Amino acid sequence: MYRSHTCGELRASHINTEVTLSGWVQKVRDKGFMVWVDLRDRYGITQLIFDEERTPKAIMQQAEKLGREFVIQVTGTVIERASKNPNISTGDIEILVKELTILNEAKLPPFTIEDDTDGGDELRMKYRYLDIRRNPVKNSLVFRHKVAQEVRRYLSSEEFIEVETPYLIKSTPEGARDFVVPSRMNEGQFYALPQSPQTFKQLLMVGGMDKYFQIVKCFRDEDLRADRQPEFTQIDCEMAFVEQEDILNTFEGLTRHLLKEINGVDVAEFPRMTYDDAMRKYGNDKPDIRFGMEFGELNAVAQHKDFNVFNSAELVVGIAVPGGNSYSRKEIDKLIDWVKRPQVGALGMVYCRYNDDGSFKSSVDKFYNQDDLAKWAEATGAKAGDLICVLSGDKNKVRAQLSALRMELAERLGLRKSNEFAPLWVVDFPLLEWDEDTERYHAMHHPFTSPKPGQLELLNTNPGDVKANAYDLVLNGNEIGGGSIRIFDKDTQAIMFDHLGFTPEEAKAQFGFLMDAFEYGAPPHGGIAFGLDRLVAILGGQETIRDFIAFPKNNAGRDIMIDAPAPIDDEQLKELHLKVNMPS
Amino acid sequence: MYRSHTCGELRASHINTEVTLSGWVQKVRDKGFMVWVDLRDRYGITQLIFDEERTPKAIMQQAEKLGREFVIQVTGTVIERASKNPNISTGDIEILVKELTILNEAKLPPFTIEDDTDGGDELRMKYRYLDIRRNPVKNSLVFRHKVAQEVRRYLSSEEFIEVETPYLIKSTPEGARDFVVPSRMNEGQFYALPQSPQTFKQLLMVGGMDKYFQIVKCFRDEDLRADRQPEFTQIDCEMAFVEQEDILNTFEGLTRHLLKEINGVDVAEFPRMTYDDAMRKYGNDKPDIRFGMEFGELNAVAQHKDFNVFNSAELVVGIAVPGGNSYSRKEIDKLIDWVKRPQVGALGMVYCRYNDDGSFKSSVDKFYNQDDLAKWAEATGAKAGDLICVLSGDKNKVRAQLSALRMELAERLGLRKSNEFAPLWVVDFPLLEWDEDTERYHAMHHPFTSPKPGQLELLNTNPGDVKANAYDLVLNGNEIGGGSIRIFDKDTQAIMFDHLGFTPEEAKAQFGFLMDAFEYGAPPHGGIAFGLDRLVAILGGQETIRDFIAFPKNNAGRDIMIDAPAPIDDEQLKELHLKVNMPS
Known part of the structure; x- marks a missing residue:
């Protein structure tokens, strides 16, 4: 038996008990006549004491040689601690050690195993097994487990059945790029990962099956952006005999349950906003509504003056920055530089100070008088002491730019509080979106999403205007889930495939089994999928997902700990009927 | 709203309530003046009634046109049923229909959606979405969900943390063949699926992490035998600071919990048997101990007579077949033919009848007298009325043959009762096994399994005799789980790799990260993995796993519903730097 208790378990009530503990040496303090060791395991830290007077000499000498991260087993007596440590759960006691076994020695770790480590990202990933010993990573993984357990518990109590679907499936050209798996037994053929x-x-x-869910790995072979992983985890859900309202209520229930159980937060009924409103008010289909700073459209009040920049713009739009009038001229210039960075891409920014005395001072005073500027303030909801920032240009671009500015300023102003939760349903997404590269419409959600009732005809005349039975769940400015009511009849599905540029033959080759299935009595159905990595990070109050993934890959899609991917044997290639065709 | 209730919910207490139901048409009985429809969903069946006197004429006409598996929505009143059906939960009531909407029509399904279907295996797999509508498959999937939930609930309550490990990892030549995934971003390199x-x-x-588990898909690119799948699901578990005893107790606890919660069965402490004993007594490392028929070794009592077949054999071994003396000569001849089938491979079988009067009659009476045969009876535990079956030859082969015969006879005798559960720990497995093909030793469990204390030296002299800290959990003759205490120091691991024929360079290339990890303070640890597909099937009282997998592949590794694997585009191949190299 390696231990009688864990390192997080002993309390004053255990004093005088003989115990055996095992764990890692977190720290050694050697005062010559006394040695203290902090012993660590998953559950906590317990202080060990070795003392010239009470500890056998041989053990004392062994203790002096202990290094950081050695794995040891000790037996001793729980005694009251002279100087108690109220910061740890075992802080009232320490163990007077009688027996010590070194279970395994340890080389000096390449970075410190502390909450604030000196290790950089790449080093921590290479030695991920050491990084996981650190509380921030360990606690994130335990937190993830709890969230997943609560998801399963809630959905099961709502009669959902978790069904495992296959990982070795079929490649489809629609959507993102598939990872493929060559088949040895079916020469020249490939599976795809879902x-x-x-x-x-x-x-x-x-x-x-009526109500299905699955917490499941999914795979996309995309060029990786920061904080994207080639493999990621979804909470995938589907229900039959439902309308959009049923789905929204069910998964609002799940999300509320998680916020309550995991974060101890009660959230009111989730507000709903159409996609069009979200774009108009926040320039973004996943607005962070923890704070205001809604867009004010200024075309009516800022155009038709002599300022040609605005006159020629499709959209003039501004936000009021709370307290922003305190910014110095230099700070405002920096802000203008910020919006002109290539990542944001604005050509410039007009601003207007709203002074405490009610007067205005703008960067375009030549073109606008105080009455004009008062209308800007009204449209953006600015109050005395605020700064109004105005961008102009192409509608879609300028909205994206102002949204970026809004988020940046909110971050600087401390308005994005990690312990505050503001969920939002965004509904009525467009069915299709225009793709500049391929010059055709793509399904915005996916090709199985149903158009709003009565809008099927509109597909032929104004495809871009057709709205879908599609919805996203947004939390604190992040899309945590998205779904739709599906098409469930073969004819509508065929029309959709046609509009997405599939020939009937291509549609049949790719999705024939689904269209066949629709002929044998398909019920109305719809669903949603949550990104678990992101959801867990947000519930955990973090912006990045990496610490919530046990063994993440780097931005080149590599696992640098195990050094994968890697070349394989010629023999393996031959069995798979493949040749590597390196670019010259 | 598509429904107010499900089709399994309504009772006599609902009489006179107006309800809306949706579901599939299971059956239509049309008597002209009345039409009855059985409406089905996941939760049950509810009878609908359309009646000339009380149902609007248009609805009545529509009802007459309903076909099997049409998806409909009805609104009506719950009324008491004239002839109650005690076999279904809703058998006291029926719905007098006022409104009927056909949500989707259905072509005639290619096989009947009944518990006993007329569909063959391939047809059922091609239309798996229809097969899932059948109770036997649907209930199996729901059952699987319940088992998985109970596993998670139990392990979480024991402080295990479910951690997701990566699917895109690195190929290793050890063990079974990997499925590989070509990397687009890392030219000429491949991930492997775990x-x-x-x-x-x-x-x-x-x-x-101390206590880990995960319900996880695993992949093996092996030539498929019946009831093997290229992707399968494991309950994967590991614990730190444990000895074999800790693991056995923990997972005996899990298994007992499942038998109690899922099957309502209380099982006594699990017996334990060494591998050597299991082979000696049952010829098998996963003995079914729901019944006796233990092997009796007869070398001492059957050799050194004039029967050369036995004299030249390494092992002479028999079993007593309860009541087998009732077999006719013809039946016994058939049994002899059975053991001589290539799948079993015996050269012949000697038998001995144990008559009710206490006398014996054997097929080798020329060589053995009544006293000799009485000793056979004693060794095999035969009683009057039994038949003793004796095989002889090479020890390993003859044990396998007699084990096959034992299982076959038990099946015929009805001794393998699906509602009886006999778990068994098999312990002390050999560390290595000799591989005839490669003419070297392989790790019997895997290369990380630790030898029994003090047996490391024996590796150099008698590697085949070294026993491992390895154990299997056997249930009703099936291995449902297996694991080991691992090596946790670099030196022992290096010795193991050496004995398995790895050069230090190969070991470093394949497992360098693990051996590195062992240098930074590895704790003693061990674990176990359960095959979930098999476990669920056995708990469900079934022999085959296929109905417990939502979308299984056939014996050629194909998903015949979606027609995967399939060729991929030249463009995709090019992006992956691959050429297909078809055998000529």
Whole structure:
């Protein structure tokens, strides 16, 4: 038996008990006549004491040689601690050690195993097994476990069934790029790893499973941006005999349950906003509504003066920065530089100070009088002491730019509080979006999303205007879930494929099994999928997902700990009927 | 709103309530003046009634046109049923229909959606979404969900943390063949799909996670035997600071919990048996101990007579078949033919009848007298009325043959009762096993398994005799779980790799990260993995796993529903730097 208790368990009530503990040496303090060791395991830290007078000499000598991260087992007596440590749960006691076994020695770790480590990102990933010993990472993984357990508990109590769908499926050209898996037994053929279990969950609805969920790995072979992983985890859900309202209520229930159980937060009914409103008010389909700073459209009050920059713009739009009038001229210039960075891409920024005395001072005073500027203040909701920032240009671009500015300023102003939760349903997404590269419409959600009732005709005349039964759940400015009510009849599905540029033959080759299934009695159905990595990070009050993934890959898609991917044997390639065709 | 209730919910207490139901048409009985429809969903069946006198004429006409598996929505009043059906939960009531909407029509399904279907295996797999509508498959999937939930609930309550390990890892030549995934971003390199999360769970122990589990898909590119799948699900577990005894107790607890919660069965402490004993008594390392028929070794009593077949054999071994003396000569001849089938491979079988009067009649009476045969009876535990079956030859082969015969006879005798559960720990497995093909030793469990204390030296002299800290959990003749206490120091691990034929360079290239990890303070650890597909099937009283997998692949590794694997585009191949190299 390696231990009688864990390192997080002993209290004053255990005093005089003989105990055996095992763990890692966090710290050694050697005062010659006394040695203190902090012994660590997953559950906490317990102080060990070795003392010239009471500890056998051989053990004392061994203790003096202990290094950081040695794995040891000790037996001793729980005694009251002279100087108690109220910061740790075992702070009232220490162990007077009688026996010590070194279970394993340890080389000096390449970075400190402390909450604030001196290790950089790459080093921590290479020695991820050491990084996981640190509380921030360990606690994130335990937190993730708790969230996943609560998801399962809640959905099971709502009669959802977790069904495992296959990982070795079929490649489809639609959507992102697939990872593929060559088949040895079927020469020249490939499986694909699922980007999501979309078609399988729809088939489960056709199969009468009624309420399905799965916490499942998905795969996308995309060029990685920061904080994207080639493999990621979804909470994938689908329901039969439902309308949008049913889905929204069910998963509002799940999200509220998580906020309550995990964060101890009660949240009121989730507000809903159309996609069009979100774009108009926040320039973004996943607005952070923990704070205001709503967009004020200024075309009516800022155009038709002599300022040509505004006159020629499709959209003139501003926000009021709370207390922003305190910014110096230099700070405002820096802000203008910030919006002109290539990542944001604005050509410039007009600003207007709202002075405490009610007067205005703008960078375009030549063109606008005090009455004009008062209308800007009204449109943006500015109050005395605020700064109004105004951008102009192409509608879509300028909204994205002002949204970036809004988020940046909110961050600087401390308005994005990690312990505050503001969920929001964004509804009525467009069915299609125009893709500049391929010069055709793509499904904004996916090709199985149903258009709003009565809008099927509009597909032929104004495809970009067709709205879908599609919705996103947004939390604190992040899309944590998205879904739709699906098409469930073969004819509508065929029309959709046609509009997405599939020939009937291509549609049949790719999705024939789904269209076949729709002929055998498909029920109305819809669903949603949550990104678990992101959800967990946000509930944990963090912006980045990496610490919530046990073994993440770097931005080149590599696992630098195990050094994967890697070349494989010629023999393996031959068995798979493959040749590597390196670019010259 | 598509429904106010499900089809399994309404009772006599609901009579006179107006309800809306949705579901599939299971059956239509049309008597002209009345039409009855059985409406089905996941939760049950409810009878609908359309009646000339009380149902609007248009609805009545529509009802007459309903076909099997149409998806409909009805609104009506719950009324008392004239002839109650005690076999279904809703059998006291029926719905007098006022409104009927056909939500989707259905072509005639290719097989009947009944508990006993007329569909063959391939047809059912092609239309798996229809097969899932059938109770046997649907209930199996719901059952699987319940088992998985109970596993998670139990392990979480024991402080295990579910950690997701990566799917895109590194190929290793050890063990079974990997599925590989070409990397687009890392030219000419490949990920591998995990055969198990073995090294990652060990690294989690090095990382201090202490108690880990995961219900996880694993992948093996093996030539498929019946009832094997290229992707399968494991309950993967690992613990730190444990000895074998801790692991056995913990997972005996899990298994007992499942048998109690899922099957309502209380099982006594699990017996334990060494591998050597299991082979000697049952010829098998996963003996079914729901019944006796233990092997009796007969070398001492059957050799050194004039029967050369036995004299030249390494092992002469028999079993007593309860009541087998009732077999006719013809039946016994058939049994002899059975053991001579190539799948079993015996050259012949000697038998001995144990007559009710206490006398014996054997097929080798020329060589053995009544006293000799009485000793056979004693060794095999035969009683009057039994038949003793005796095989002889090479020890390992003859044990396997007699084990096959024992299982076959038990099946025929009805001794393998699906509602009886006999778990068994098999312990002290050999560390290594000789591989005839490669003419070297392989790790019987895996290369990280630790030898029994003090047996490391024996590796140099008698490697085949070294026993491991390895154990299997056997249930009703199936291995449902297996694991070991791991090596946790670099030196022992290096010795193991050496004995398995790895050069130090190869070991470093393949497992360098693990051996590195062992230098930074690895705790003693061990674990176990359960095959979930098999476990669920056995708890469900079934022999085959296929109905417990939502979308299984066939014996050629194909998903015949979605037609995968399939060729991919030249463009995709080019992006992956690959050429298909078809055998000519």
